[in-house]
Amino acid sequence: MGIDVKKTQKYYNSITTDDLCSCNYCKNYYFQVKSAYPLVANYLASIGVDIQKPFEISPLEPDTNGILEYCTCQYIVFGKYQTFHSHKVENVEFRIATSFPDTGIDDEHFVLELYPIRLKYVVYK
Ligand SMILES: [Zn+2]
Incomplete structure (x- = not known):
């Protein structure tokens, strides 16, 4: 049987921005990850997953170059x-x-977990 793409899609469609964590590290991820990792986004979309709606992400601290890694x-x-x-x-x-x-x-x-994702750290208001 494998992955239930339809059910997965339906689940992600039901998640709204209110359901997501609104801290800046998370916003940084939602806003940038799709354009920074288009092939990863496409792969996830192919199994019904919306890359902008993670279940859990673990950011480290931004490094001296302003890059934030999600481990x-x-x-x-x-x-x-x-x-x-x-x-x-x-x-x-x-x-x-x-x-x-x-x-x-x-x-x-x-x-499913993926790592590492590295994004420029931007403060969103
Ligand atoms: Zn957060």
């Missing part, structure tokens, strides 16, 4: 992951997450 970015995906193979897109590694907060979802799903 793990996790996404909920519906379906089974037996068919999922770890791989890289644009030097971003994808794998199945083994450690994540409770998703509160009963239907069959798994958490």
Whole structure:
């Protein structure tokens, strides 16, 4: 069976910006990640995932060049992951997450994580 793309799409469509964390590190991710990593965004879209609606992201501190690295970015995906193979897109590694907060979802799903994502740090108001 594999990934349930339709169900995953439906889930992401149901998430609004009110559901997302509004801290600046997270906003920095939502606003830039799609244009900075178009192939990663396309890959995620192909399995029904909206790159701008992560389940959990872990930012480090911005470095001296103003680059902010996110060491793990996790996404909920519906379906089974037996068919999922770890791989890289644009030097971003994808794998199945083994450690994540409770998703509160009963239907069959798994958490996909990708890393690292590096973005210029901008303060959004
Ligand atoms: Zn946040």
